[in-house]
Amino acid sequence: MSDSMIELSGGARAILDAGRDGDGAGDLERARVRRALLAKIAIAGGATLAASSTAAASGTAGSAASGAVAGSVAATGSAAIGPSAAAAFPLAKILVPLAIMIVGGVGGTVAWRAQQPASTTVPAAIVEPTAAAVPAVAPVIMPIEPATPAVAPRPAPAHHAHVVARTEAPTNRLAEETALLAASNAQLRGGDATRALKLLDDYDRRYPAGVLREEVLATRVIARCQLGLTPDASSRHAADTFLRRHPASPLASRVRSSCGH
């Protein structure tokens, strides 16, 4: 088979060699995406947690559909999110602890649990975490760079994710914050920027120092830009402000592309 193999021409080989090393990622780029990936996983987990809480409140069995996770994953991604990633992610079992941990992990370390999701069911123990809700599997600690100043600091930064995973109040609050943001993104994806903005207004009223303020601000800018066929001066100003305050935000590219930057 290889006897009849066509070889590349000298010019083709030279172009491949010259262009081979130009596509890699720098340290900053890798760190930025790693942080965004953590946030995306955390938000997906938080929305699932919220869905589970709602089901429990209405007397339904406390299991969350994996579609809730998929929806929130898509909500936090770009409009061009791939179908493979937008497909149902049975990540609930690992994502919910991650959503909890990222709150305490801001500015410190976040644990990425390497365990495999065994089912799409969210154990009730994780919705309201207790010591028993923390899996016995040792977490893999992955350092992250400090969060941007826009993320509100926690009053008592945890030295270890386990500590935060056992606190209840931040969990519920994060769940509510992420659910609101996910709902707003869902409206945005559905083309209803007005409703998306109302949900963001609701977020601002309820969580003036919320941990997802940077994401909310970016979503607000994108929604405002989406309202007009071409971004008006006010929207452009909001986008400029966001990009100036959060130049390294993982959401900056979305803001730029949505607002014609």
Added chain:
Amino acid sequence: MLVGRSKAPQYAQPPGLPEIYAQHADFVFRNLRRLGVIESAIDDAVQDVFLVVHRRLGDFEARAQVTTWLFGIVLRVAQSYRRSAMRRRARLSDTPASEIDEVPVATSESPIDLLERREATTLLHRLLDELDDDKRAMLVCIELEQMTVPEAAESLGLNLNTAYGRLRAARAAFNDAVARTQKQMAERGARDFQ
């Protein structure tokens, strides 16, 4: 610098997401770009790849090469993003591709080095753009990632005979694309095309 096989570590146990990200983030970035994902979508595409990786870590256990497995995921995500980008470009037909498809900057480079690298990478991307998706993926696997044909076949889900045939076709198409470009540049009086 050769990349790909020489960088792929062997794992005694299935790696976790942090290990895979640390070892292979660069692999994912560069191949998404080579497979045509525009720069403004790269961050999201990389995240999608690693979300899929996280979900499918169990599939990896018996595999010797993470990159072989990873490339298949990268390919599917890249194809999805390219389709989305094409739809978006159709809506924003007045946006030149050059404005949204830029080569990333490495700040340690001198301006001349940066310019040369940008030109080389941009030219490579334009030539890859002339190939269909199947040939493009095969060429990236073999000629840029230095995979063996059996590894490329596994990444792309092909049998070995099909893989050899596709490599032959991919090389021929790339040679043709280079020849066409050289001819066009010569006709325009371009200089310094070596």
